[in-house]
Amino acid sequence: MSTKLDPITQAVRIQTPRSEQGEHSTPLFLTSSFVFDNAESMRAAFAEESDANIYSRFSNPNVDEFTAKMVALEGAEAGFSTASGMSAVFGSIMALLSSGDHLICSSSIFGNTHTVITKHLPRFGITYTFVPAGDAAAWEAAVQPNTKMVYLETPTNPQLEILDLEWVGKFTKKHSLIFNVDNCFATPVLQTPIDFGADIVIHSATKWIDGQGRVLGGSIVGRADLIREIYLFCRVTGPSLSAFNAWVLSKSLETLDVRMQRHCENAYKAAETLQSHPNVSLVKYPFLKGHPQYDIAKKQMKGGGGVFCLEVKGGVEAGRKFLNALQMLSVTANLGDTRSIASHPASTTHSKLTDAERAAVGITPGLIRISVGLEKVEDIIADISQALDKSAL
Secondary structure (H helix, E strand, O other): OOOOOOHHHHHHHOOOOOOOOOOOOOOOOOOOEOOOOOHHHHHHHHOOOOOOOOEOOOOOHHHHHHHHHHHHHHOOOEEEEEOOHHHHHHHHHHOOOOOOOEEEEEOOOOHHHHHHHHHHHHHHOOEEEEEOOOOHHHHHHHOOOOEEEEEEEOOOOOOOOOOOHHHHHHHHHHOOOEEEEEOOOOOOOOOOHHHHOOOEEEEEOOOOOOOOOOOOOEEEEEOHHHHHHHHHHHHHHOOEOOHHHHHHHHHHHOOHHHHHHHHHHHHHHHHHHHOOOOOEEEEEOOOOOOOOOHHHHHHHOOOOOOEEEEEEOOHHHHHHHHHHHOOOOEEOOOOOOOOOEEEOHHHOOOOOOOHHHHHHOOOOOOEEEEEOOOOOHHHHHHHHHHHHHHHOO
């Protein structure tokens, strides 16, 4: 594929070499292993003297095609695809850190990622320090002689804080640290962290990459030397992406750009409109001028994304009443779907955090996360509005 093609075009045109059948759409390769013509070709494959497929836990044509598209979209050198977003999170950390290493992490992260870092990394002798997103002094103070990696999300889940990738890139370069970014909320069509110095970029492909709530998947792309270590770790620990899921995700990438345009348009209009609802104390969306990191978002993102948050007056009880009053929006533990979704982080995704931990990262009792779908925006706004009306205490 010509390197002159735009990454959006490459996401459409990258394809596994056609078979003698001349298929236009890549077929499924539902096989656990691959056959060799002779002992020598098998030996060469295991010795990595050829690119031949060996076993679908290592590589598979469908997985390779999806990976190549993600590498192109993110502007990376190499990549590895995993079974889920959380396996991408875990693999990108555990493959590169060892006992005695220290991790600096933004305090605003997904609940399950928080659990991995606080509960499981210490079991392997890896320590961590959480730092507030915009506190430069705290980031500097967190650096230790054994610090090896910085991990962050931007926009963050669920409170949509925006971290300055350019600043973090300079910070990690200054201290010779691995810069690991979860780019799930923005997607590579809205933001490419590698342009700002990131070494590793990960995704839960389950979300916007798939875009229709069908399959699980994860993606890790970045520097070739680091991806090599991640590949070696993941091929033996087994968080492999299935061929079928990879086939679905690869086809999904062909429409990612146009889908995200509509998601962003709908999210902006809904967030802007709902600011004036009397039962809402706050609406937060990266491209609304009232967002505290609006200028940073505009600098590093091409669009505000498909998620906004609102604070329902009345706390936890009002938040639950709001969810129960919805008529069209789905109440489910996902985001990035064609269908709009509402969730209440304090009682679901971040319920395992203490009250103090939730408060420290802005997850208030009445916070509602809205993943805006592809329905007519007037219908999305109408459903949220009527649920807000009914949630008043």
